[in-house]
Amino acid sequence: METAQHILxxxxxxxxxxxxxxxxxxxxxxxxxxxxxxxxxxxxxHAHFHLVVLDLMLPGESGLELARWMRSQSDxxxxxxxxxxxxxxxxxxxxxxxxxxxxxxxxxxxxxxxIRAVLRRAGEPAVRRETAGAAALCFxxxxxxxxxxxxxxxDGVEVALTGGEYDLLLALVxxxxxxxxxxxxxxxxxxxxxxxxxRAIDVAISRLRRKLDDDGRRAxxxxxxxxxxxxxATSIERR
Amino acid sequence: xxxxxxxxxxxxxxxxxxxxxxxxxxxxTIDALDRQDLQRLGQIRDVSVQLATLYRAIVQAPRSARDKxxxxxxxxxxxxxxxxxxxxxxxxxxxxxxPEPLERAIRVAMYLVRMPPxxxxxxxxxxxxxxxxxxxxxxxxxxxxxxxxxxxxxxRPQPWHSPSFLAAFALMTVxxxxxxxxxxxxxxxxVRTLAAAAERLxxxxxxxxxxxxxxxxxxxxxxxxxxxxxxxRRFVEDRTFLLTAMGHxxxxxxxxxxxxxxxxxxxxxxxxxxxxxxxxxxxxAATLDFGRAATASEPxxxxxLAMLCQTVLDEAAxxxxxxxSSLAYAGPAHYTARARIGALKRxxxxxxxxxxxxxxxxxxxxxxxxxxxxxxxxxxxxxDDGPGIPPxxxxxxxxxxxxxxxxxxxxxxxxxxxxxxxxxxxxxxGGDVTLSNRAGGGARxxxxxxx
Ligand SMILES: Nc1ncnc2c1ncn2[C@@H]1O[C@H](COP(=O)(O)OP(=O)(O)O)[C@@H](O)[C@H]1O
Ligand SMILES: [Mg+2]
Numbered sequence: 001m002e003t004a005q006h007i008l009x010x011x012x013x014x015x016x017x018x019x020x021x022x023x024x025x026x027x028x029x030x031x032x033x034x035x036x037x038x039x040x041x042x043x044x045x046h047a048h049f050h051l052v053v054l055d056l057m058l059p060g061e062s063g064l065e066l067a068r069w070m071r072s073q074s075d076x077x078x079x080x081x082x083x084x085x086x087x088x089x090x091x092x093x094x095x096x097x098x099x100x101x102x103x104x105x106x107x108x109x110x111x112x113x114x115i116r117a118v119l120r121r122a123g124e125p126a127v128r129r130e131t132a133g134a135a136a137l138c139f140x141x142x143x144x145x146x147x148x149x150x151x152x153x154x155d156g157v158e159v160a161l162t163g164g165e166y167d168l169l170l171a172l173v174x175x176x177x178x179x180x181x182x183x184x185x186x187x188x189x190x191x192x193x194x195x196x197x198x199r200a201i202d203v204a205i206s207r208l209r210r211k212l213d214d215d216g217r218r219a220x221x222x223x224x225x226x227x228x229x230x231x232x233a234t235s236i237e238r239r
Numbered sequence: 240x241x242x243x244x245x246x247x248x249x250x251x252x253x254x255x256x257x258x259x260x261x262x263x264x265x266x267x268t269i270d271a272l273d274r275q276d277l278q279r280l281g282q283i284r285d286v287s288v289q290l291a292t293l294y295r296a297i298v299q300a301p302r303s304a305r306d307k308x309x310x311x312x313x314x315x316x317x318x319x320x321x322x323x324x325x326x327x328x329x330x331x332x333x334x335x336x337x338p339e340p341l342e343r344a345i346r347v348a349m350y351l352v353r354m355p356p357x358x359x360x361x362x363x364x365x366x367x368x369x370x371x372x373x374x375x376x377x378x379x380x381x382x383x384x385x386x387x388x389x390x391x392x393x394x395r396p397q398p399w400h401s402p403s404f405l406a407a408f409a410l411m412t413v414x415x416x417x418x419x420x421x422x423x424x425x426x427x428x429x430v431r432t433l434a435a436a437a438e439r440l441x442x443x444x445x446x447x448x449x450x451x452x453x454x455x456x457x458x459x460x461x462x463x464x465x466x467x468x469x470x471x472r473r474f475v476e477d478r479t480f481l482l483t484a485m486g487h488x489x490x491x492x493x494x495x496x497x498x499x500x501x502x503x504x505x506x507x508x509x510x511x512x513x514x515x516x517x518x519x520x521x522x523x524a525a526t527l528d529f530g531r532a533a534t535a536s537e538p539x540x541x542x543x544l545a546m547l548c549q550t551v552l553d554e555a556a557x558x559x560x561x562x563x564s565s566l567a568y569a570g571p572a573h574y575t576a577r578a579r580i581g582a583l584k585r586x587x588x589x590x591x592x593x594x595x596x597x598x599x600x601x602x603x604x605x606x607x608x609x610x611x612x613x614x615x616x617x618x619x620x621x622x623d624d625g626p627g628i629p630p631x632x633x634x635x636x637x638x639x640x641x642x643x644x645x646x647x648x649x650x651x652x653x654x655x656x657x658x659x660x661x662x663x664x665x666x667x668x669g670g671d672v673t674l675s676n677r678a679g680g681g682a683r684x685x686x687x688x689x690x
Contacts, residue, residue: 013491019498026501083490105493105520107513108501150580157541157575160550160584162557200557207553211546 005050005119009033010040010066011081012059020053023108024115037061037069044073051119053111055081055104056093064092071097077122079114081106095135095147117187121174136239137173139232140221142212144173151211159211164204172222172232182228205230248427255419263412278396279369283341286374287348289315290389294349294378297322297387298358305384317392324385334375337365345376357381369393429457433464443667444472483530486523493520525656528585529639529663537579539668544617544690545574548605551587555595565600566591574607576617576690578668583688586664589657590621590672590684596653598623598681608690616670619686627676636674637662 007029011017017033024031032047034040036058052070056063067078080093080101093101099118102111137144141154149166151159161169172180185201205222208214214221223233244250293312300308305322314320342365349359360378367374372395377388432449439446448468449461497516503509549568556563587603594601606618628636628643635641642655658672665672670688677683 013495015495016491016498019495019502023498023501083487104490105497105516105523108498153543155541155575157543158580159543160547160580162550162554164557165550165553 004028004030006030006032006047007115008040008043008047008049008052010036010052010058010063011055012036012057020108020111024112027112029115037063037066040066041069044070049076051077051079051115051122053079053081053115054098057083064096067093067096067098075122077118079111079118091147094149113187120184120187121171124175138237138239139173139176140234144169146170161211162204162207164200165208165211168201168204169208172230173236176232176234176236179225179229179231185230247430248423251427252420252423255423256416259415259419260412263408263415267408275396282369282393282396283344284348286391286393287345288352289318289391290345290376290378291348291352293320293389294360294387295352295354295358298354298360298380302384315391317394318389319391320387320389322380322385322387334366334371334373335368337374338368338370341365341368341374360387367393369395426454429453429460433460436464436468440468440471444468444475445667479530482526486527486530489519489523493523522654525654525660528660529656537581539577539579541575542578542580542583543573544576544578544607544688545571545605547578547580547584548587548603548619551584551591552601552603554588555591555601559595562595562600566595567600567602568605569602570605571607574605574617576688578688579664582664583668586661586672587619587621587686589661590686593657594621594623594625594682594684598625600624615690617688617690619688621684621686622677622681623683624681627680627682628674630676633674633676637672 007024009017009020009024009031011020011033012035014035017035021031021033032043032049034043037060054063054067058066063080067080070076070078078098080098081104082093082101083104099121100114102114135145135147137146143152143156144150145152149161151161151166151169153159168185171184182201209219209222212221221232221234223231225231244253293314296312297305297309309320309322312320342363345365346363349363358381361381362377362379364377365374372393373390374393375388375390377386379386436446436449446468448465451458451461451465453461493516497513500509500512500516503512548570552566552568556566591601591603600623602622604620604622606620608615608617632643636643636655637658639659640655641659642653658674662672665686665688668688670686672684672686675683675685
């Protein structure tokens with residue numbers, strides 16, 4: 001068995017810190033939990049962390065500043081805990097290069113799914129280089145803005161996406177021209193959706209095709225790969 | 240009075256126009272009387288000069304040639320003259336004596352026309368005058384030469400009858416009327432602005448303040464209005480702040496409880512525990528949404544409204560897969576409009592969730608504005624097949640925290656904020672949402688959205 005991955009949890013609430021550490025440890029992670037930016041900086045040199053779960057609302061130095069500092073130190077994946085509905089925090093955080101966010105109060109299992117998905121993504125070096133910090137990803141006339149989690153059509157009109165559809169599209173764009181297996185897709189949607197995930201993937205893909213004006217039967221953009229899986233067949237331009 | 244117009248502008252204009260007309264009439268009358276006097280004087284002068292020159296021409300002619308001389312003189316129209324032996328006016332006695340000013344003017348004229356004193360008429364008799372429009376004058380020639388009698392017509396003065404006069408009057412009246420209407424409209428405009436601002440404030444407390452310039456009274460009213468709006472805004476903000484502060488503070492304990500739930504061994508209990516927590520979280524989320532709807536900062540941008548409607552249904556289907564088959568969209572595949580997408584999604588989501596929660600499903604119809612129609616308003620209808628809403632409660636349910644007895648008993652969960660959030664958002668977009676009952680049973684939410 002591979003050695004457990006090490007997660008740094010930064011949250012000022014002691015109870016949440018301890019409960020989250022226990023929960024993640026039970027799911028076979030190693031956890032170091034600290035209460036603020038100072039402690040985080042102190043713990044930083046002593047361990048090799050694989051991922052940071054960072055509360056944005058910290059006493060003293062803010063979570064955003066800490067995230068910026070961490071970004072300057074390494075490529076470590078960061079998942080932010082944002083206040084429910086505080087869109088600006090989320091946007092700034094994602095623009096700073098955080099990999100994902102979860103709104104507080106979060107469902108622990110959803111957080112777990114996000115941690116796993118981000119770690120998996122971090123394991124594919126090419127993927128990280130392509131999207132980290134990009135303000136816009138353009139493909140076939142369409143524009144995906146990761147920081148604002150939005151999709152613009154070739155006329156610059158915003159096309160609404162559900163949370164699941166957005167995650168799916170981002171995953172496809174990040175891995176353009178490479179096959180996304182059903183396993184990876186399952187990972188993405190878990191925690192987002194209730195019900196049988198297998199069907200949910202097909203539903204989400206067909207909705208995405210409809211939104212991208214990609215005719216289902218002769219799909220040009222999102223192609224179905226025989227043996228299970230999908231591929232976004234287009235080149236991506238970063239802006 | 241039915242003729243009395245309703246609008247302040249029209250009333251002011253009518254009053255001003257009547258005043259103007261009265262002043263015009265008075266002024267014209269005074270002018271006309273003046274002109275009449277002037278015309279009369281002119282007439283008298285003309286007639287007396289004519290008489291005097293005629294008399295001189297006759298008196299200085301040789302006695303035998305007088306009749307011929309008289310015939311040769313071209314008399315002005317309406318004047319007849321004759322030389323007689325007897326005293327005239329045997330028949331003209333019916334005419335009154337000539338008025339004194341006229342008589343005096345003629346006598347003076349006789350002295351003003353140059354002639355030797357002994358040639359001057361020995362006697363002048365006058366009858367008639369302006370009132371009878373005729374004047375008879377008999378002038379006695381020196382010696383026993385008889386009388387020169389002249390009868391002339393005196394035209395009554397007609398001050399109203401100048402041809403340019405009517406045109407000038409009409410032009411002046413029209414110009415004055417137009418000017419009055421224009422000025423009144425300008426002056427009344429601030430009142431309309433004020434009414435529009437009050438209307439806007441009713442829909443959106445964050446509407447921009449009125450500009451406080453213009454005439455003193457208007458500026459004062461605008462300032463008073465702005466102060467009132469600011470007070471209302473502060474009141475709403477305070478209340479909202481209280482609400483959102485509570486919502487924010489609840490997040491930490493809810494997060495703790497959710498984490499704790501993961502350590503409950505009994506799976507069934509854990510799930511129930513989580514379901515309760517989700518419900519509490521939904522209430523907190525609604526409370527925060529409610530606070531945010533009043534202070535929306537999201538910019539408006541072009542949005543595919545058709546896709547947005549479908550996404551709202553898709554999201555509802557993701558959250559409640561059991562209702563997925565009873566959700567339907569009808570309308571165009573694409574339709575672009577300017578909107579605050581996050582807020583609009585929340586508003587439509589609340590309506591769709593109500594249809595699902597209380598009506599078991601939702602049919603959403605998007606109707607873009609008619610091509611060439613006057614008002615550019617898109618309509619979105621959300622129908623369900625539930626029990627509908629008692630007619631008396633159709634408006635009440637839009638108030639915050641209002642839930643109907645039937646829903647409370649059915650334990651659907653909810654805070655009673657969904658509809659008021661939806662209405663706040665849509666009104667901030669310049670639109671609205673209303674509820675009605677469908678003829679076939681079930682409720683229908685009608686959203687209007689200017690595009
Ligand atoms: N489609 C509907 N059919 C029947 N009743 C409805 C419908 N939509 C709303 N209501 C009634 O209006 C009330 C207020 O709705 P809302 O403001 O969304 O609050 P909540 O859904 O949290 O109760 C609901 O409690 C319900 O009684
Ligand atoms: Mg509701």
